[in-house]
Amino acid sequence: MSYSSKIIESAVEALSSLPSIGKKSAMRLAIHLASDSFDKKEKLIAALTSMTNDLKICNQCYSFSDTAVCSICENPTRDRSTICVVETIRDLIAIEDTGSYRGLYHVLGGVISPLEGIGPEQLEIDTLITRVDELEAKEIVMALSPTIDGETTIFYINRLLESKDVNITTIARGVSFGGDLEYADEFTLGRSIKARLPYQQRQIL
Amino acid sequence: MSYSSKIIESAVEALSSLPSIGKKSAMRLAIHLASDSFDKKEKLIAALTSMTNDLKICNQCYSFSDTAVCSICENPTRDRSTICVVETIRDLIAIEDTGSYRGLYHVLGGVISPLEGIGPEQLEIDTLITRVDELEAKEIVMALSPTIDGETTIFYINRLLESKDVNITTIARGVSFGGDLEYADEFTLGRSIKARLPYQQRQIL
Numbered sequence: 001m002s003y004s005s006k007i008i009e010s011a012v013e014a015l016s017s018l019p020s021i022g023k024k025s026a027m028r029l030a031i032h033l034a035s036d037s038f039d040k041k042e043k044l045i046a047a048l049t050s051m052t053n054d055l056k057i058c059n060q061c062y063s064f065s066d067t068a069v070c071s072i073c074e075n076p077t078r079d080r081s082t083i084c085v086v087e088t089i090r091d092l093i094a095i096e097d098t099g100s101y102r103g104l105y106h107v108l109g110g111v112i113s114p115l116e117g118i119g120p121e122q123l124e125i126d127t128l129i130t131r132v133d134e135l136e137a138k139e140i141v142m143a144l145s146p147t148i149d150g151e152t153t154i155f156y157i158n159r160l161l162e163s164k165d166v167n168i169t170t171i172a173r174g175v176s177f178g179g180d181l182e183y184a185d186e187f188t189l190g191r192s193i194k195a196r197l198p199y200q201q202r203q204i205l
Numbered sequence: 206m207s208y209s210s211k212i213i214e215s216a217v218e219a220l221s222s223l224p225s226i227g228k229k230s231a232m233r234l235a236i237h238l239a240s241d242s243f244d245k246k247e248k249l250i251a252a253l254t255s256m257t258n259d260l261k262i263c264n265q266c267y268s269f270s271d272t273a274v275c276s277i278c279e280n281p282t283r284d285r286s287t288i289c290v291v292e293t294i295r296d297l298i299a300i301e302d303t304g305s306y307r308g309l310y311h312v313l314g315g316v317i318s319p320l321e322g323i324g325p326e327q328l329e330i331d332t333l334i335t336r337v338d339e340l341e342a343k344e345i346v347m348a349l350s351p352t353i354d355g356e357t358t359i360f361y362i363n364r365l366l367e368s369k370d371v372n373i374t375t376i377a378r379g380v381s382f383g384g385d386l387e388y389a390d391e392f393t394l395g396r397s398i399k400a401r402l403p404y405q406q407r408q409i410l
Contacts, residue, residue, distance in 0.1 A: 003298060004268045004275035007260050011252040017245060019237050025225065031295055032224050034256055034269055040222060041257045045250055047216040051239055052246045055212050063209045064239055070209035090236055093208060 008034060060131065062107040062124050063089050072096075072105060079103040081138040085128065085157070087111055087145060095143060103141070106131065111144055111153040120156060129160055142170040213239060265336065267312040267329050268294050277301075277310060284308040286343040290333065290362070292316055292350060300348060308346070311336065316349055316358040325361060334365055347375040 003009045008030050016026035033041055057063070058070035065071070072078065082103030086092050092105050108123045132140065140161065144150035158168050174192035175184045184192070208214045213235050221231035238246055262268070263275035270276070277283065287308030291297050297310050313328045337345065345366065349355035363373050379397035380389045389397070 003301075004263065004266075004277045004294075005260065005271050006276075007252075007255050007271050008269050010248075011256050014245075014249040014252040017248075018234055020230065020233070027298065028225070028295070029223055030256070031269075031298075033253065034260055038257065040219075041253060043215075043222075044219040045253050045257065047212075047219040048238065048246060048250050048253070050212050051216050051235070052243065052250065055210065055239055058209065061209075064213050064236075066210050066212050071211075072209045089209075090233070093232065093236075096208075 061092075061105045062109065062127070063092055063105060077102075080135055082141065083128070083131065083135070083137050083139075084141040084143050086143050087150075091143060101141075103139075104135070108144075108153070111147075111149040112156055113149045113152075123153075125157060125160070128157065132161060132164060132166055137166055139167045139169060142168060144170075146173055266297075266310045267314065267332070268297055268310060282307075285340055287346065288333070288336065288340070288342050288344075289346040289348050291348050292355075296348060306346075308344075309340070313349075313358070316352075316354040317361055318354045318357075328358075330362060330365070333362065337366060337369060337371055342371055344372045344374060347373065349375075351378055 003012070011030040011033070012023065012026045015021055015029050016023050018026075021029070033044075054066065056065045056068065058065035058068070058073055060069050060073040063070050063072070067074075079102050083106050084092075084095060084101060084103055085106050085108060086095065087108055087110055089107055092107060095101055095105075106124065106128050108125065108128070110118055110123055112118060112120055112123065128140075131137070140157070142154045142157070144153055154168075154170060161168060172195075173188065174195065175181060175188060181189065208217070216235040216238070217228065217231045220226055220234050221228050223231075226234070238249070259271065261270045261273065263270035263273070263278055265274050265278040268275050268277070272279075284307050288311050289297075289300060289306060289308055290311050290313060291300065292313055292315055294312055297312060300306055300310075311329065311333050313330065313333070315323055315328055317323060317325055317328065333345075336342070345362070347359045347362070349358055359373075359375060366373060377400075378393065379400065380386060380393060386394065
């Protein structure tokens with residue numbers, strides 16, 4: 001692409017390095033920002049600068065945090081006996097958004113994947129075990145992807161925690177709400193039939 | 206949405222104020238940037254800062270520029286006797302990208318639109334007339350949208366330039382290359398038949 005301005009050119013280049021933003025979208029964004037109010041640009045610059053300089057990783061759950069310990073780990077109203085184990089911070093936010101969970105989290109930073117050369121020592125598994133002891137946790141909710149690697153990770157963590165007095169649970173798998181049965185994949189539908197629940201129990205959920 | 210960090214929250218807010226970026230995409234972008242290398246963030250911040258502080262509008266063609274006069278207007282290899290009139294800087298870049306035009310540009314900043322209360326005095330029309338005189342331009346290429354407002358603007362500018370020794374041309378309209386005739390709208394197809402060219406002449410284009 002050709003531009004009459006090197007400044008716009010480097011803005012387009014920087015913006016198009018972001019995921020899911022191509023050259024054309026980056027150009028639209030750059031021109032929008034260039035024509036935009038001074039305030040809006042300043043706000044975006046301030047947000048990015050503070051992200052570069054001030055953003056920390058919580059030393060408890062390994063999610064993003066503004067302070068040494070994040071606002072979820074510090075929140076006294078949350079159930080400190082339950083820890084939900086997730087792969088990424090994105091998964092944590094997705095679960096937080098549902099408003100259905102009031103315990104703590106633990107971000108592993110991935111799952112065990114022999115094919116990709118990711119072993120347990122590269123993940124926050126040791127710290128999870130330490131936390132289970134420290135918090136005297138009663139339940140560990142495994143909210144990992146329903147993949148072979150996810151299952152392997154659950155199996156591995158389960159083994160480490162076997163000797164302790166803690167329940168390991170996994171999030172329910174089955175057909176999606178509002179989904180059409182005929183479009184559900186065979187594996188999900190099969191497991192969903194095998195894992196059927198008494199109607200009374202379902203009512204409670 | 207809930208976040209463990211106010212910093213991420215304000216980054217998401219700033220990013221989602223951009224066009225075509227919703228809350229979910231903004232979150233993905235913010236988390237990507239937060240996990241990203243220091244260099245990439247710095248580059249984006251530098252590009253935005255320089256856009257806020259250093260970006261100018263060319264005092265000749267009214268496109269974005271790093272200096273008082275933009276690189277296209279200053280380029281000595283461009284044909285200074287032809288001016289292409291466009292609505293927006295986006296249109297300018299789209300035409301530059303084709304590599305089919307070697308003249309100068311003039312960005313009107315919109316088209317005359319009585320319904321939206323945009324009159325000629327709000328557009329860079331006076332400056333266009335002055336430039337035609339200064340450059341002793343031989344051709345003005347009207348590359349405006351094929352809408353009623355676009356046509357009105359061409360008509361208005363044409364009247365102002367009638368007395369001068371300058372050719373007014375408009376970009377060709379017709380069916381798109383690679384387009385299926387049956388899907389072309391009636392109006393375009395109709396005009397495209399009326400404006401048919403001798404085969405020899407088409408070969409030259």
